[in-house]
Amino acid sequence: MCGQENKKMTVEEIVDSLTHVCMDLRNKIKDARADQVEIEKIVIKHIKEWSSVDNNSVNDFQKGLEWFNVSKGLSIKEDLKGKITILDFFTYCCINCMHILPDLEALEKKYSIEDGLVVVGVHSAKFSNEKDSAKIQSAVQRYNISHPVVNDAKLSMWRDIGISCWPSLVILGPDGQVLFVLVGEGHRKELLLYTQVALKYFKSLKKISNHGLDLKPAAHLLPVTRDLLLFPGKVQVLRDEKILVSDTGNNRVLVLDFDGQVEAVVGGYSRGFKDGTFKEARFNAPQGICALEDDVFVADNENHAIRVINLKDKTVKTLAGIGTQGTDYVGGKTGTEQALSSPWDVAIYQYAQNNKSVPVLLIAIAGTHQIWAYFFEDTTWWKNRQYKAKSCSAIVGSGKEENRNNSYPHAAGLAQPSGLAVAQGIKALFFADSESSSVRRVHLLDGKVTGVAGADKNPTNLHNYGDVDGSGCTAKLQHPLGVTWDEASNVVWVADTYNHKIKKIEIDGKCTSVYGAGKPSRDFKFDEPSGLAVSKTHNSIIIADTNNHCLRIINKDDQTIKTIDLKLPKNVGRPADKKLNFDINVSKNSTLKILLIPKFSKDLKFTPEAPQKWALKYLLTSWTAEKISGALDEAILIKTSEDVGKYKFSVLLNLVVCKTDECIPKKYEVVFNVDVDDSQSGDVEILKEIEIN
Numbered sequence: 198m199c200g201q202e203n204k205k206m207t208v209e210e211i212v213d214s215l216t217h218v219c220m221d222l223r224n225k226i227k228d229a230r231a232d233q234v235e236i237e238k239i240v241i242k243h244i245k246e247w248s249s250v251d252n253n254s255v256n257d258f259q260k261g262l263e264w265f266n267v268s269k270g271l272s273i274k275e276d277l278k279g280k281i282t283i284l285d286f287f288t289y290c291c292i293n294c295m296h297i298l299p300d301l302e303a304l305e306k307k308y309s310i311e312d313g314l315v316v317v318g319v320h321s322a323k324f325s326n327e328k329d330s331a332k333i334q335s336a337v338q339r340y341n342i343s344h345p346v347v348n349d350a351k352l353s354m355w356r357d358i359g360i361s362c363w364p365s366l367v368i369l370g371p372d373g374q375v376l377f378v379l380v381g382e383g384h385r386k387e388l389l390l391y392t393q394v395a396l397k398y399f400k401s402l403k404k405i406s407n408h409g410l411d412l413k414p415a416a417h418l419l420p421v422t423r424d425l426l427l428f429p430g431k432v433q434v435l436r437d438e439k440i441l442v443s444d445t446g447n448n449r450v451l452v453l454d455f456d457g458q459v460e461a462v463v464g465g466y467s468r469g470f471k472d473g474t475f476k477e478a479r480f481n482a483p484q485g486i487c488a489l490e491d492d493v494f495v496a497d498n499e500n501h502a503i504r505v506i507n508l509k510d511k512t513v514k515t516l517a518g519i520g521t522q523g524t525d526y527v528g529g530k531t532g533t534e535q536a537l538s539s540p541w542d543v544a545i546y547q548y549a550q551n552n553k554s555v556p557v558l559l560i561a562i563a564g565t566h567q568i569w570a571y572f573f574e575d576t577t578w579w580k581n582r583q584y585k586a587k588s589c590s591a592i593v594g595s596g597k598e599e600n601r602n603n604s605y606p607h608a609a610g611l612a613q614p615s616g617l618a619v620a621q622g623i624k625a626l627f628f629a630d631s632e633s634s635s636v637r638r639v640h641l642l643d644g645k646v647t648g649v650a651g652a653d654k655n656p657t658n659l660h661n662y663g664d665v666d667g668s669g670c671t672a673k674l675q676h677p678l679g680v681t682w683d684e685a686s687n688v689v690w691v692a693d694t695y696n697h698k699i700k701k702i703e704i705d706g707k708c709t710s711v712y713g714a715g716k717p718s719r720d721f722k723f724d725e726p727s728g729l730a731v732s733k734t735h736n737s738i739i740i741a742d743t744n745n746h747c748l749r750i751i752n753k754d755d756q757t758i759k760t761i762d763l764k765l766p767k768n769v770g771r772p773a774d775k776k777l778n779f780d781i782n783v784s785k786n787s788t789l790k791i792l793l794i795p796k797f798s799k800d801l802k803f804t805p806e807a808p809q810k811w812a813l814k815y816l817l818t819s820w821t822a823e824k825i826s827g828a829l830d831e832a833i834l835i836k837t838s839e840d841v842g843k844y845k846f847s848v849l850l851n852l853v854v855c856k857t858d859e860c861i862p863k864k865y866e867v868v869f870n871v872d873v874d875d876s877q878s879g880d881v882e883i884l885k886e887i888e889i890n
Contacts, residue, residue, distance in 0.1 A: 205251050208375065209359035212367065215247065215378040222377075223387060240394040244376055253374040255367075259353045263330045265337050265346040268411040268805060271317065273373045279406025280315045281395045282369040283388070286360045288323045289336035290631065290676050290695075292539055292563045292613050293382045294364040296522060298340055300385040304392060305344060313371075313396050313405040318346035321355045323363070324662060324676055326695035332725065335744045337415045339428045339446060345410070370395065371404040383524070413804060414853060414862075425763050426451075429741040430484040431496075431542065431616075431679065431728035432748060438734050440761075441493060442741060442748060443483040450483055450495060450506060455735060455750070457761045463506050463513060470500045470520045478513035480504065485542030485617065485728075489556055496540040496560065503532070503540060503560060503571065503589075516558075517571055517589045526565055528590035535589040538564025542679075544617040546626065546641060550576060559626060560589075561614040567594030568614060568628065568639065579606065579644040593639055593646060600633035601656035606644030611637075612659055616679040616728070618689060623704070627689050629677040634662035636680060636691055636702055649689070650674070650708040664696045664710075672708035674700070679728040679741070690738060692726040699729065699740065699751070712738075712751055712758070720758050723749070776866045779885055783871060785841050786878040791833040791885070793848070793867065798890035800856050807853035814847040837873055844871045854889060863889065 206214065222243055229235045247253065257273045264270045271277060285301060287294035301316050308314035318337075322328045328350040337346055349355065358367065358375070366384065368377040368391055377391050399405050427446030434440055435452075439460070442451050448468050452461040461475060469479025483504075485496035493506040494516065502518025516532050523536025541563040547554040558571040570592045572584040584590060592606060599610025616629035619641075626639040627649065635651030651674040653661035663673030679692035689702040698713035712721050724744035731738055739761075740749040748761040783789060793811065795803070803809055809829040813822055819838035827833070833848060850865040865887065 207252065208255055208357070211247075211250060211253055211375050212358045212360070212378055215375060216380060218243075218247075219377050219379060219387075226387075226390070236390070237394055240391060241398055244370070244395060244398055247376055248370050248372075248374050250374075255354075255369065255373050255375060256357050258347060258349070259351075262350075263333075263348045265330075265334055265348075265415050266343060266412055267345045268413045270347070271345055271410070273369070276410060277315055277317075277369070277373070279371045279404060279408070280310070280313055281371065281392060281399070281405070282373075283314070283316045283392070284354070284367040284369065285316060285318045286321050286355060286363060286365040286367070287318055288321055288327055288363050289333065289340070290324060290327060290613075291363045295340065296382040296539070296564065297364050297366070297384070298342065300382075300388055301344070303385065304388055307389070308392060308396065310410055311407045313400070313407070314392060315410065316344040318342060318344060319354050320346055320348050320350075321352050321360070321363070322350060323660070324695050326675060326725075332744070334415050335428075335725070343412075343414055345412075368392070368395065371399050371406070411805065412855065413807065425765070426746045426748070428743050428746065429728070429748065430482075430498075430743065431486055432730045432739050432741045433486045433488065434730045434732045434739065435488050438732060440730075440739060440748070441486045441488065443486050443495065443728070445482050445484060445498075445743075446746075448480045448482065450480070450486065450493070451763075452508070453761075453763065455732075455761070457763045459763055459765045461508070461511070462765070468499070470497075470502070470515075472504075472514050473512065475506075475511050475513065478504075478506075485540070485544075485561065487543045487545050487558075489545050489558075494543045494545075494558055496543050498539055498541060501537045501539060501564070503537070503543065503558070517560075522564065524565075526567065526591060526596040528569060529584075529588055531585075531587050532571060532589050537569070537589070538562055540564075540569075541613075541615045542617040544619045544626065546619045547621060548576065548578075548641075550574075559592075559617055559619065561617050561628060562591070563613045563615055563631075565591070565594070565596050566598045566611045566613060567591045567596060568611070568617075568626070593644060598632060598659070599656045600630065600635060600637075600648070600652045600659065602637070602646050602648055604643075604645045606639070606646060609646035610656060611646075616677065616692070618680040618682040620682040620684070620689075622684065627680050627682065629680045629691060631676050631678055631694075633659050634674045634676055636674070636677060636689060636708075648706075649704075650691075650702045650706050651677070662695075664693070664698070666700075666709050668708065669706040672702075672706070674708075679726070681729050681731050681738075683731045685731075685733060685736075690729055690731065692729050692740065694725050694727055694743075697723045697725065699723070699726065699738065717756050718758075721751075774863050774865060776868065777887065778868045778870060779883075780870045780872070781881075781883060783837060783873055783881050784876045784878045785837055785839055785873055787837050788880045789833070789835040789837065790880065790882045791835070791848070791869075792883070793829065793833075793850070794884060794886045795829065795852075796886045796888050797854075798888065801854050801889055804853040804855045809853065810851045812849045812851070814849055816846045817844050820846075837871075841873045841875050844873060845869060846871070850887070852889065865889075 366379040430445035449465040450463040471479040481499035491509040495504040542561040560569040594611040601610030603609040612632035615631040624641040650672040665673035675695035678694040728741035812826040823834040848867040852863040
């Protein structure tokens with residue numbers, strides 16, 4: 198124990214010691230190679246040693262904190278007693294924190310709460326915007342986090358036990374004793390191993406409890422219908438003035454016109470990594486998009502890949518990435534052999550070579566804090582470096598998370614680049630460097646990196662943010678995610694995401710707030726806008742208003758703003774988990790009163806306090822409904838018309854049910870095939886049982 202066996206340590210000292218001890222433990226396990234018996238002995242010895250240390254019990258969560266995904270706040274000494282608890286200290290802006298979510302999800306799928314494992318996200322904000330519970334709730338929904346999360350806005354638990362960076366994982370024993378501390382990402386194997394051994398060991402001592410927790414998933418607070426946008430990430434305007442939008446929460450890309458008519462839907466709803474037709478293809482949280490002729494390139498963020506949509510052939514293929522997160526900081530392999538790490542945006546640069554223009558795809562690789570490039574042709578790049586056709590390589594950034602500008606592109610330090618904009622005329626790439634809260638520039642003639650607006654002069658200070666108009670470092674931004682180049686005005690428009698504003702930055706670095714937070718009128722209110730694009734023809738700016746689940750369009754001529762109302766093709770919609778058909782006979786000019794009665798299969802029940810909703814769809818235009826949506830226990834009231842014949846309409850059910858500790862959203866479509874005759878009209882009451890399984 199680092200020479201401290203005879204000294205009574207504080208919990209903070211225990212956590213500090215365990216941080217180093219767990220690094221050594223990892224090496225011991227590696228040395229044991231595949232000897233599982235020996236590995237288990239090493240881990241058990243560690244658990245015995247640290248669980249018996251005096252004063253090794255963390256203090257409880259402060260009272261009065263806001264919680265998500267549970268019906269009430271949790272107590273380490275009560276609700277979590279008898280559990281192996283993993284405290285995930287995270288902040289939702291952090292790409293490294295996002296990277297460990299799949300590890301935690303895999304762990305939770307293997308061990309349930311009743312098995313003795315509980316994961317608790319301890320949200321410990323970096324940015325002031327992230328202290329807002331409404332923003333945390335949106336992040337919990339956006340990243341599909343199902344375990345309990347607490348908003349520790351004042352960092353009380355963080356400070357109490359001495360956490361120093363995001364993400365940090367602290368594994369507690371059944372009495373709240375600290376057993377393991379893991380810093381950073383890339384610990385999936387250790388998490389699975391330590392949890393397995395800890396559960397086995399403490400079960401042998403009869404210290405693991407099988408009690409459940411009253412979960413209340415935040416997912417049920419999402420919009421009733423997910424047929425429209427859900428957390429849209431980025432937006433782009435094609436040459437023919439069509440709008441491209443990455444519908445991130447719905448795992449798809451939409452092509453639409455300025456009236457909101459959706460002309461193409463690519464992918465959709467379920468997460469996946471699949472090439473094929475527009476309908477067959479699957480994405481996982483797509484972000485940045487750009488176009489070259491008929492090809493649309495997509496930063497398929499959580500698939501860690503670059504996909505290409507061909508609008509002419511209506512197909513999707515993978516251009517780069519292998520579908521899982523990479524740790525390579527150099528690259529150089531052929532696209533589909535080259536692992537990537539959380540690509541967040543893409544942009545096309547026309548590079549001059551041998552008296553012709555050669556397209557190069559620039560990629561913001563947020564996960565390794567770099568900018569990469571995909572080379573379509575053999576290319577002689579900066580400093581006469583040679584790149585083969587179809588190869589993908591890092592071209593800017595050392596991989597260290599910094600705000601370090603440099604004449605040498607690989608010596609520069611970036612901090613989670615999340616938005617790209619090429620200014621072809623001046624051979625510049627502007628990028629939103631989100632974690633340094635700045636907009637920066639790559640000079641595309643030689644790769645030099647310079648600051649434009651925001652950030653601190655100290656390259657290691659990534660906490661100098663705010664909301665201040667000014668020039669260069671005197672201007673302050675807060676976690677900007679999107680940039681676009683306005684060629685007509687020679688300015689960069691930036692989505693200052695955590696300030697909920699759209700700002701204008703001139704080439705000399707002068708930064709001005711223009712839209713948002715009630716400016717220029719009270720209609721201009723955004724909620725974490727993440728992407729934007731300029732339309733020359735319409736002299737407008739289109740904005741992906743992420744947490745408001747919509748697209749906004751600002752007319753620069755008259756300074757007005759409106760929401761683009763999307764109109765999806767009739768055959769598009771999230772597929773129902775189950776489709777039921779009922780035949781009914783009614784008379785013309787009758788009133789239908791429909792009640793749907795849930796009937797649960799074994800172990801299922803409605804999630805307490807989660808709204809269970811219905812919505813009408815495909816109702817005959819001559820019929821009228823008292824309401825088009827409502828709670829499940831409300832009757833559906835429909836008035837038929839003079840029309841006789843055979844018709845159909847649907848009732849969509851959006852439900853949230855629980856099975857032991859797992860909460861599951863369900864979507865059912867109940868189709869009513871209606872035979873309307875011309876007999877005497879009257880009221881008809883219809884009761885139908887709906888089996889929920």
